[in-house]
Amino acid sequence: MVKDKQNALDLMREVFEVLISLGFTPNYKKTSLVHSGKRKIVTGLVVNSDHPTLPKDFKIYIKNSLYYCKKIGPLEHCKRIGFKSVLAFRQHLKGKILFAKSIDPKLGALFESDYFKIIWPDA
Numbered sequence: 001m002v003k004d005k006q007n008a009l010d011l012m013r014e015v016f017e018v019l020i021s022l023g024f025t026p027n028y029k030k031t032s033l034v035h036s037g038k039r040k041i042v043t044g045l046v047v048n049s050d051h052p053t054l055p056k057d058f059k060i061y062i063k064n065s066l067y068y069c070k071k072i073g074p075l076e077h078c079k080r081i082g083f084k085s086v087l088a089f090r091q092h093l094k095g096k097i098l099f100a101k102s103i104d105p106k107l108g109a110l111f112e113s114d115y116f117k118i119i120w121p122d123a
Contacts, residue, residue: 008033059100062096069118
């Protein structure tokens with residue numbers, strides 16, 4: 001285990017040296033060595049398996065937003081979560097759903113189906 005960790009640290013050092021030689025500045029704060037059992041997130045996606053997946057909190061956010069928009073209406077939901085514009089929230093939610101659909105087409109299609117059932121107020 002110690003040897004593997006040392007190999008990984010040596011590799012990171014080599015990568016940093018190459019980046020620096022090419023004129024780039026590595027962001028050391030965003031660089032970490034993550035053990036095999038830990039959740040690995042890159043650009044907002046979980047990359048523990050052979051294909052990226054959506055983080056659980058991202059899916060919960062969309063699911064909750066859809067639920068409350070149907071239950072209490074988009075206007076009231078926006079007030080409760082601090083969105084001043086229902087139109088901006090609508091676009092925000094649609095963007096998140098389309099992103100989810102690009103990563104997980106089945107789940108994204110379910111979210112999209114629920115999204116289209118929401119009665120949005122006129123702009």
